[in-house]
Amino acid sequence: MGVKNLWDILESCKKTLPLHHLQNKRVCIDLSCWIVQLQNATKPHSSINLHLRGFFHRLRALLALNCTLILVTDGSIPAIKFSAYRRRLGLGGQVVGDETNLKTVLPLRRNMGSEFSCMIKEAKALGAALGIPCLDGIEEAEAQCALLNSESLCDGCFTSDSDIFLFGGRTVYRDIHLGDGGYVICYEMVDIESKLGFGRNSLITLALILGSDYSQGVHGLGREAACQIVKSIGDATVLQRIASEGLAFARKSKGSQKQGEVLVCDANKENILDQLKGDKFLEVINAYLKPKCHSADSESVHRVLANYPFQRTKLQEICAQYFGWTAEKTDEYILPKIAERDLRRFANLRSSSSKLGLQVPLLEIPVTCPVSAIVKPRKVQGRECFEVSWKNVDGLKSSIVPADLIER
Numbered sequence: 001m002g003v004k005n006l007w008d009i010l011e012s013c014k015k016t017l018p019l020h021h022l023q024n025k026r027v028c029i030d031l032s033c034w035i036v037q038l039q040n041a042t043k044p045h046s047s048i049n050l051h052l053r054g055f056f057h058r059l060r061a062l063l064a065l066n067c068t069l070i071l072v073t074d075g076s077i078p079a080i081k082f083s084a085y086r087r088r089l090g091l092g093g094q095v096v097g098d099e100t101n102l103k104t105v106l107p108l109r110r111n112m113g114s115e116f117s118c119m120i121k122e123a124k125a126l127g128a129a130l131g132i133p134c135l136d137g138i139e140e141a142e143a144q145c146a147l148l149n150s151e152s153l154c155d156g157c158f159t160s161d162s163d164i165f166l167f168g169g170r171t172v173y174r175d176i177h178l179g180d181g182g183y184v185i186c187y188e189m190v191d192i193e194s195k196l197g198f199g200r201n202s203l204i205t206l207a208l209i210l211g212s213d214y215s216q217g218v219h220g221l222g223r224e225a226a227c228q229i230v231k232s233i234g235d236a237t238v239l240q241r242i243a244s245e246g247l248a249f250a251r252k253s254k255g256s257q258k259q260g261e262v263l264v265c266d267a268n269k270e271n272i273l274d275q276l277k278g279d280k281f282l283e284v285i286n287a288y289l290k291p292k293c294h295s296a297d298s299e300s301v302h303r304v305l306a307n308y309p310f311q312r313t314k315l316q317e318i319c320a321q322y323f324g325w326t327a328e329k330t331d332e333y334i335l336p337k338i339a340e341r342d343l344r345r346f347a348n349l350r351s352s353s354s355k356l357g358l359q360v361p362l363l364e365i366p367v368t369c370p371v372s373a374i375v376k377p378r379k380v381q382g383r384e385c386f387e388v389s390w391k392n393v394d395g396l397k398s399s400i401v402p403a404d405l406i407e408r
Contacts, residue, residue: 002162003203004211005223007174010162013191019061019182022050022156024348026068027173028145030159031134034058035119037160049322050237055123056319056333059130061178064337066344070154070304071127071134073120074141077110080214080287091235095155117199122322129315130334133304143291151296153305156186163212165189166203166288180381182304199235204288206230207241214284245348249385291371312394314390336399339390342370347408374406
């Protein structure tokens with residue numbers, strides 16, 4: 001879920017970018033969010049593996065753009081999220097044991113035998129066959145994605161969980177659409193800061209007021225009032241004020257409102273704000289500021305930053321098992337995309353050499369150009385292209401690529 005109503009608050013910062021915006025970028029994918037999206041897009045009573053097929057097509061589109069992809073999965077459920085997790089499963093939000101003292105509660109291991117966990121395993125196997133590594137998170141996947149993004153180890157993150165910004169994410173892709181005119185829905189923290197005046201601390205405060213996976217929020221305060229309260233304090237000091245006063249600073253008695261302060265004069269709301277003090281706020285704040293993740297210099301992170309080969313035979317086996325495809329059909333879908341990716345990598349090497357002032361003749365570049373010849377010009381859906389023949393691309397003789405890529 002993330003933070004209640006946060007996507008609505010961030011609506012003015014939403015950008016629709018063409019799919020090629022992702023070209024040559026390193027991107028993290030919150031795998032659970034993608035599987036849920038693809039499940040929701042699947043028609044009832046349709047093929048049981050239709051979500052996995054949609055996942056395959058997303059990956060092949062991004063690979064063709066020379067995106068370097070990292071899948072990220074959820075680990076254990078944080079103790080602070082137990083109540084929200086039970087509500088989501090329809091078990092109610094009752095407290096179990098000494099859950100009010102989170103220091104004594106251990107994270108809850110997920111049911112790795114559940115139907116959804118099996119879907120995640122299948123998606124990981126498909127990604128591995130395409131040469132895409134997976135980082136299994138310690139707890140929240142979106143927190144791990146945010147860490148990689150904030151440490152500049154990836155250019156952006158795919159997730160629909162809005163609390164990724166509270167974990168420190170900077171560039172977030174909420175959705176992706178393929179086909180003609182393909183695009184991504186993007187939000188950037190720099191826009192949220194400049195347009196709305198909300199930094200990370202402000203967004204955490206909104207979670208405390210509106211509710212999130214970690215906090216039930218303040219009943220009776222809507223998003224407009226919450227935004228006013230947060231803006232009245234400012235991002236630099238709002239968490240310190242909460243730590244010392246709870247949310248009581250949001251209440252001013254009638255007639256004493258000062259410029260820049262919010263007036264909350266409803267008696268019931270005053271009582272609620274007076275009661276919201278104590279360690280609970282600090283637990284939520286720390287859960288966002290110090291989530292349990294693999295550090296940027298950890299072996300787990302170094303492992304997923306390495307390059308992994310495309311496993312043609314393994315992919316053929318997976319597509320035969322889940323989609324009923326022949327080896328030839330799988331090759332037809334993926335090999336042109338793998339070849340286009342390799343050509344983009346070669347083009348990037350040429351471009352980088354030129355920027356460094358190295359005018360290396362084409363035949364002397366240490367990495368071999370995968371195109372052996374241009375067969376003929378082609379036009380595909382109104383776009384100028386070339387049919388080219390390939391070398392060292394096992395199983396693929398020729399395919400069609402954009403003309404501007406050949407020019408590069």
